[in-house]
Amino acid sequence: MLIFLVIEDDLLVAPDFIDFFKQVLPSMLVNPDVWCVSAWSDHGWPASVQDPTKVLREQHLGGLGWAFNRRDWINYVKSHEFWISQSPWDGQLSYVMTESGSNKYCLYPQISRTYHAALDTTDGNSQSSATQDDILANVLLSDSRDTLFLIQEGRVYEKQLQKELISAKIITCRDDILSFSKQKLLMFIDASDDNHETWQAVGSVFANLGYLVRPHRPMRTIYKGVVSMTWSDNQIFFLGSYSPLISGELASKLNSVTPLSTEQIQKTSCQSDQTDDKLWTHPYDNLFTAITSSPGESCSSACKKEGLQCDVHYFVNLNQEIVVKGKKPDTICDRSLPRHAWNMYPWKASGAGSWQGNMCTRWYNCHQSAQGLQRLCPCV
Numbered sequence: 001m002l003i004f005l006v007i008e009d010d011l012l013v014a015p016d017f018i019d020f021f022k023q024v025l026p027s028m029l030v031n032p033d034v035w036c037v038s039a040w041s042d043h044g045w046p047a048s049v050q051d052p053t054k055v056l057r058e059q060h061l062g063g064l065g066w067a068f069n070r071r072d073w074i075n076y077v078k079s080h081e082f083w084i085s086q087s088p089w090d091g092q093l094s095y096v097m098t099e100s101g102s103n104k105y106c107l108y109p110q111i112s113r114t115y116h117a118a119l120d121t122t123d124g125n126s127q128s129s130a131t132q133d134d135i136l137a138n139v140l141l142s143d144s145r146d147t148l149f150l151i152q153e154g155r156v157y158e159k160q161l162q163k164e165l166i167s168a169k170i171i172t173c174r175d176d177i178l179s180f181s182k183q184k185l186l187m188f189i190d191a192s193d194d195n196h197e198t199w200q201a202v203g204s205v206f207a208n209l210g211y212l213v214r215p216h217r218p219m220r221t222i223y224k225g226v227v228s229m230t231w232s233d234n235q236i237f238f239l240g241s242y243s244p245l246i247s248g249e250l251a252s253k254l255n256s257v258t259p260l261s262t263e264q265i266q267k268t269s270c271q272s273d274q275t276d277d278k279l280w281t282h283p284y285d286n287l288f289t290a291i292t293s294s295p296g297e298s299c300s301s302a303c304k305k306e307g308l309q310c311d312v313h314y315f316v317n318l319n320q321e322i323v324v325k326g327k328k329p330d331t332i333c334d335r336s337l338p339r340h341a342w343n344m345y346p347w348k349a350s351g352a353g354s355w356q357g358n359m360c361t362r363w364y365n366c367h368q369s370a371q372g373l374q375r376l377c378p379c380v
Helices: 016-031 070-082 088-096 126-134 154-167 172-178 198-206 248-254 299-305 314-327 341-346
Strands: 003-006 011-013 034-038 055-058 064-067 105-109 114-116 182-187 226-231 234-240 289-292 347-349 375-380
Touching: 003 070, 016 034, 016 105, 055 341, 064 070, 114 154, 154 182, 154 234, 154 248, 172 314, 182 198, 198 375, 234 248, 299 375, 314 375, 341 347, 341 375
Parallel strands: 034 105, 182 234
Antiparallel strands: 003 064, 011 114, 034 064, 055 105, 226 234, 289 375, 347 375
């Protein structure tokens, strides 16, 4: 059976890029529900991923380094020549994947095996250029080698996913998450398969998922009504009320739980009726040490000086404390903010007394620095 691999000329690939396809492609060939394999992870920002071995499923063609097989090209794509002839043609394949009765899925790694290295888009579209600068450029490219990938057949994958959903602790707002460490957490939301407004609300609050929602397309990274990501050091599951996975023990668990509306999702604070000094009580000192960098120094360097390592997953804890305690607006991913400081929150100008925080988790990284700015770093 012939397979073709599509790699754009502006992609960098991970050391285990070829190994990824060697290990994952056999699943596509033997499982008719697996339509494609992509090396790209749509929410693969450093603060949102953890496991280099994990292979996930989604109802969307992620693209940016992907494989297809001749069988499905003939059976599905040629029968939709009108769609495929339109630009971008690879994006049109997602429509085919989710049309009635197709039930096709793509496999992709939790940590991306490709990186979009272009400085600008080829079509000159300003919105696309902003997406590259703000989102795609911050995706983590795996540096793993000799990886043994965890690949599960569909029914096994779904049973494991259900088991994780059943064991997860239910949360009702974003601030709930910071009361936990290294836990599986579940946010049950009132959503339908095509309710983009609800998924956009999730994206606006968690700063990671907004661009993944496109009109008339399935949400990128979604699988049967479930989207998962890392927030702080917790695994978060967003479960749509329409999900076919809600059955048996999971249905019993959710029987008395009211799914969150769009308005409730947008309420980031669970305790908004309390005074400001009580909004933030999470003791992060037992998770990491907060160290202030020298002016122009990265967090990687500041932590290393103390014999520690910067852990990108805890930037959300530091930023949350600054936003809440400092009574500052939660300006998530606001591109009007200083561009040179996007990847350095929390930061302050050298000698200044006030830290600047931002809940845009896709901007967080340990290695960025800028002249005249100090960073507040989570070191472990």
